[in-house]
Amino acid sequence: MSATxxxxxxxxxxxRSALRRLLVLDAAVTGVNALAYLALSGPxxxxxxxxxxxxxxxxxxxxxxxxxxxLLAARRYPPTLGVRAVVEINIAWAVVSCVALVLxxxxxxxxxxxxxxxxxxxxxxxxxxxxxxxxxHRLSHE
Numbered sequence: 001m002s003a004t005x006x007x008x009x010x011x012x013x014x015x016r017s018a019l020r021r022l023l024v025l026d027a028a029v030t031g032v033n034a035l036a037y038l039a040l041s042g043p044x045x046x047x048x049x050x051x052x053x054x055x056x057x058x059x060x061x062x063x064x065x066x067x068x069x070x071l072l073a074a075r076r077y078p079p080t081l082g083v084r085a086v087v088e089i090n091i092a093w094a095v096v097s098c099v100a101l102v103l104x105x106x107x108x109x110x111x112x113x114x115x116x117x118x119x120x121x122x123x124x125x126x127x128x129x130x131x132x133x134x135x136x137h138r139l140s141h142e
Contacts, residue, residue, distance in 0.1 A: 015136035016077060022132055023073035023086065026125045027066045033118075034062035049108030065089065083133045090126035094119040 036044060037059030045052035069086055072078045097119045101112060 015132050019078060019083065019129065019132035019136055020073050020075075022125065022129050023069055023078060023083070026086065026090070026129070027070035027073055029121075029125075030062050030069065031066035034059045034066055037062065047108065048111030048114055050105060050111055080133065080137065083129060087126045087130045087133070090122050090129070094123040094126070097122075 037055045041052040041056040041059065045055045048055070072082045072086065097115050101107070101115045105111070105115070107115065
């Protein structure tokens with residue numbers, strides 16, 4: 001992906017602004033999922049075919065994670081180490097979701113579809129955040 005493609009995606013030519021926007025979007029999407037998992041763990045768990053305790057636990061993790069990502073996004077220059085941690089956690093989430101679907105979870109059809117669909121979204125966040133970080137880092141060293 002080039003700087004131009006990333007800029008078009010985030011509607012800015014400044015890679016730092018693009019990175020911050022990607023982090024804000026990640027925090028917002030993750031935060032909405034966290035709130036849904038926490039507030040609706042019973043009915044949502046039944047719909048997805050997973051235990052309400054697991055969903056509530058995931059919701060708590062996602063709420064803390066979303067808050068951390070939001071704190072990074074609030075910084076004018078998000079620290080490289082923090083952004084790399086976000087990228088790695090997003091990749092791990094995408095991979096573990098698919099592995100859990102095959103090896104551990106026995107969700108409903110809706111739960112399986114949800115798991116399969118959310119994994120590439122999270123992996124996409126990781127990819128775009130990584131690219132924005134690389135471009136930003138490269139430009140700051142020119």
